[in-house]
Amino acid sequence: MVRNSKLAKSISDAGWGQFCTMLKYKVELEGKIYIEVDRFFPSSKTCSNCLHPVDNLSLDIRSWQCPKCQTRHDRDINAAMNIRDEGLRILAGGHLATASGQRVRPSKGTAFRGNAG
Ligand SMILES: [Zn+2]
Structure with a gap:
């Protein structure tokens, strides 16, 4: 998206990097795994089916x-x-050191700890 000159400025203005940093923090706080897919x-x-x-798909x-x-x-x-x-392919390939030995999904207790009582 950043390669497109029309989108680049608005993504930069929105602080994409800061958004990703906050998302990573929140995800890991919940015991989940944060994966970044290559920007290109x-x-x-x-086609997600086949x-x-x-070659070309203008915006x-x-x-x-x-x-x-x-x-x-x-x-x-x-x-x-x-x-x-x-993301699932990367996770299955074990390309992330954080993936080994950690849960992919939190348990129900973890996900609803705030409401459990
Ligand atoms: Zn297809």
């Missing part, structure tokens, strides 16, 4: 149809699914 991972341009990459195109499997995609939903899957 083609999340929008890859993984076929498309004004908000939905598209995969030329290989014919699946229709909402651009943002497709990208979110690809980012989720890439």
